[in-house]
Amino acid sequence: MWVILARCRPVVNRRVGWVGGTIAGVPPRAYRRLENEERRRQLVERATELFGEYGYEELSMSRIAREAGISKPLLYHYFPGKRALFAAALQSAAEELGAATTPDPSRPPAEQVAASLLAFLDWIDRHRAAYGKLLRSLAVAEVRELIDDVRDRTVQQILDGLNPQGGGDGPAARAAVQGWLWSIDGACLAWIEGDLDLTPQQMQGMLLGGLGGALTGAGASLPAPA
Amino acid sequence: MWVILARCRPVVNRRVGWVGGTIAGVPPRAYRRLENEERRRQLVERATELFGEYGYEELSMSRIAREAGISKPLLYHYFPGKRALFAAALQSAAEELGAATTPDPSRPPAEQVAASLLAFLDWIDRHRAAYGKLLRSLAVAEVRELIDDVRDRTVQQILDGLNPQGGGDGPAARAAVQGWLWSIDGACLAWIEGDLDLTPQQMQGMLLGGLGGALTGAGASLPAPA
DNA sequence: TGGGCTTGCTGACCGACGGTCGACAGCGAT
DNA sequence: ATCGCTGTCGACCGTCGGTCAGCAAGCCCA
Numbered sequence: 001m002w003v004i005l006a007r008c009r010p011v012v013n014r015r016v017g018w019v020g021g022t023i024a025g026v027p028p029r030a031y032r033r034l035e036n037e038e039r040r041r042q043l044v045e046r047a048t049e050l051f052g053e054y055g056y057e058e059l060s061m062s063r064i065a066r067e068a069g070i071s072k073p074l075l076y077h078y079f080p081g082k083r084a085l086f087a088a089a090l091q092s093a094a095e096e097l098g099a100a101t102t103p104d105p106s107r108p109p110a111e112q113v114a115a116s117l118l119a120f121l122d123w124i125d126r127h128r129a130a131y132g133k134l135l136r137s138l139a140v141a142e143v144r145e146l147i148d149d150v151r152d153r154t155v156q157q158i159l160d161g162l163n164p165q166g167g168g169d170g171p172a173a174r175a176a177v178q179g180w181l182w183s184i185d186g187a188c189l190a191w192i193e194g195d196l197d198l199t200p201q202q203m204q205g206m207l208l209g210g211l212g213g214a215l216t217g218a219g220a221s222l223p224a225p226a
Numbered sequence: 227m228w229v230i231l232a233r234c235r236p237v238v239n240r241r242v243g244w245v246g247g248t249i250a251g252v253p254p255r256a257y258r259r260l261e262n263e264e265r266r267r268q269l270v271e272r273a274t275e276l277f278g279e280y281g282y283e284e285l286s287m288s289r290i291a292r293e294a295g296i297s298k299p300l301l302y303h304y305f306p307g308k309r310a311l312f313a314a315a316l317q318s319a320a321e322e323l324g325a326a327t328t329p330d331p332s333r334p335p336a337e338q339v340a341a342s343l344l345a346f347l348d349w350i351d352r353h354r355a356a357y358g359k360l361l362r363s364l365a366v367a368e369v370r371e372l373i374d375d376v377r378d379r380t381v382q383q384i385l386d387g388l389n390p391q392g393g394g395d396g397p398a399a400r401a402a403v404q405g406w407l408w409s410i411d412g413a414c415l416a417w418i419e420g421d422l423d424l425t426p427q428q429m430q431g432m433l434l435g436g437l438g439g440a441l442t443g444a445g446a447s448l449p450a451p452a
Numbered sequence: 453t454g455g456g457c458t459t460g461c462t463g464a465c466c467g468a469c470g471g472t473c474g475a476c477a478g479c480g481a482t
Numbered sequence: 483a484t485c486g487c488t489g490t491c492g493a494c495c496g497t498c499g500g501t502c503a504g505c506a507a508g509c510c511c512a
Contacts, residue, residue, distance in 0.1 A: 033460055033507050061499060071462050075499065110256050136370065144362065155416075171422035176411040178420075182412025184437065187405025190381075194404075196397035206444040210409070213439015218432040219281050259478050259489060287470060297491050302471065 052130030056137035109161030172218035278356030282363035335387030347426035398444035
């Protein structure tokens with residue numbers, strides 16, 4: 001009885017007492033003990049599916065725990081917070097994407113960009129729903145830094161490719177490339193959500209045109225046409 | 227006593243009783259009664275400042291109410307929800323921006339785009355912090371639809387301007403224009419947060435280049451150079 | 453077979469959020 | 483003076499992300 005009262009009034013402002021697992025005849029849930037690494041893998045896998053289906057905001061930690069058949073504190077035992085869990089799920093999904101889009105460093109930079117872009121668009125074409133959900137979670141503060149990091153690295157990579165050959169690395173080129181990366185997301189969103197009848201190749205052509213035009217407008221240029 | 231118990235256990239699942247305003251000798255706060263419209267104006271004004279300073283997520287309704295010197299229920303009396311309050315604040319801010327960027331319909335479409343874009347960039351240059359906060363709130367679900375609406379209308383406007391003269395209105399052109407709108411935000415973010423040393427005119431040149439390139443890549447084109 | 457020991461795992465809890473309920477009180481009309 | 487309108491309030495709800503401290507599965511050693 002005092003338990004209920006203690007729960008009611010947080011007067012003391014800190015934990016007052018502890019009752020123990022089983023009250024009122026409700027038996028604790030049966031559970032399977034798993035190896036640390038195995039549980040972790042299972043959680044990342046399940047979270048990846050769920051985040052891909054519901055996005056970041058629409059999915060609560062309680063729900064993830066329930067869907068994975070475990071308790072919420074266990075989820076927090078494996079991941080320090082929702083952001084970290086999302087990061088793990090994102091990284092797991094990004095590995096496949098990353099492997100597919102890593103350019104061949106022996107090709108000219110413009111070709112590398114074109115090839116990466118096409119691989120990226122192909123991947124999106126096969127994972128439309130999940131990509132849309134991800135994009136829509138983009139500015140959620142907890143998620144933003146993750147994506148910002150990836151974008152910053154990509155911007156630098158493209159600028160590095162441009163620089164030696166004769167492209168520019170002024171502030172305008174940097175703004176152009178970052179803007180271009182955003183334009184990819186915006187165009188892909190129109191493509192996916194607007195159900196536009198476009199092949200990845202058509203998207204690639206349009207986007208490469210945009211990059212070339214922006215760089216030209218910024219006083220730089222792509223070293224060679226793709 | 228039973229009231230406290232009722233608070234503890236939401237068994238009945240609905241309000242059970244009411245105690246009355248002043249308990250335990252805490253006097254209700256003194257307040258000033260304002261005209262409906264005046265209060266509303268005050269709240270929108272204060273909310274606009276606060277959202278511009280803290281963004282959408284980092285600002286709670288409780289905080290807004292506190293900063294405005296009123297209670298939370300009163301805030302909800304004037305606005306049905308946080309999203310609506312944000313919309314009101316956004317609209318109030320957007321009126322100034324909208325007035326500044328409305329193009330002269332008697333000019334050729336390409337000039338209209340160029341002029342609107344430059345006005346937009348000038349405005350951003352003067353409201354850097356608030357624009358950054360807004361952009362960073364962009365995908366917050368509650369806010370998204372608002373911005374999506376504006377973007378959709380802008381896309382259609384640009385496509386309409388393109389169409390009669392000889393530009394295209396295929397799916398590729400639509401994706402190109404929507405992507406271009408995103409690229410504006412991305413480039414502006416790099417401009418603002420990266421403290422890039424660029425004038426609005428340089429940004430304009432770069433962005434118009436991107437639009438032209440993307441449209442060319444999509445098989446359309448800007449009717450006339452700006 | 454039965455004790456310990458490790459550590460994977462649990463229910464109950466916290467503060468803050470967005471949002472709602474029904475009573476109170478400022479103030480012009482009478 | 484008092485009455486009604488309605489602007490305003492404190493207390494409350496359900497859910498969120500996150501935390502606390504004890505329970506117990508399953509291996510080890512007798």
